[in-house]
Amino acid sequence: MSFQSIPEILDILQIEALYQQQPLKRLLDCWQEVVGKVVATHTQPVSIERDVLWVATSSAAWAQNLTFERQRLLKKLNKVLPTPLVDIRFSTAHWQRTKKKPYRQQSISSREHPSYLGNMSNHTFVKSFPKNPDTAFANWAKAIKAQFSSLPLCPNCQSPTPKGELERWQVCSICAAKSF
Ligand SMILES: [Zn+2]
Structure with missing residues (x-):
């Protein structure tokens, strides 16, 4: 059993629902190919809002570096996406929540039951x-x-x-x- 709080679960569900949206799904399919394997492990596209792509990064340094590269990434992404993006924003804000947390151990031993x-x-x-x-x-x-x-x-x-x-x-x- 998990002891995650309800708001936390809702957050995860919301993020998962966003993944199901078409443009983002399409983007996720080609994300690693466009940015490369290394960048892909430190980034997670979270949502597309008004043609702006929001990407969670593992650290502030990654957010900064990728912000400098965003024009190059935009060009590459817009080649594969049906609707072109106008900008990409990188932030560490949603990083923790996009990664699934491991379930905590039950505190009572099942052997005692x-x-x-x-x-x-x-x-x-x-x-x-x-x-x-x-x-x-x-x-x-x-x-x-x-x-x-x-x-x-x-x-x-x-x-x-x-x-x-x-x-x-x-x-x-x-x-x-x-x-x-
Ligand atoms: Zn019986």
Whole structure:
């Protein structure tokens, strides 16, 4: 789970929505090609407002250097863009937010929960990085299924139940919740 604040998430969503806008999407597709790999890693186009392109930079020095180069970049960009840009503004303002933040660790250990199923990282699906969300989900579902098929059954409803739940309630967590 992430503990990002709502305004922060909205900011990210807003930036992602901006990416979907056509001219910017087109620009992002050719950005690295136009500016080069090094510059691309220190820059992130954020939006196009009234034909002015706003670009986030990793540092103020990059913003300054690129501001001097903006006429050259404009010429190159306008060759590939359907609507020409009139200017480019570089700023460090949106840099942090355009880069996805890593999720923070949960503060409570999952091992302490009675529904804990053992160390999932022993499973092969974690070792190989899935190429897309569908594969990731399929692998995850497979791993969960494998986990559940080796579990003892709840004496009440006969569904596979983590040992921790049986030790604590003698039935699965669902049956236990019903009896409360
Ligand atoms: Zn049950």
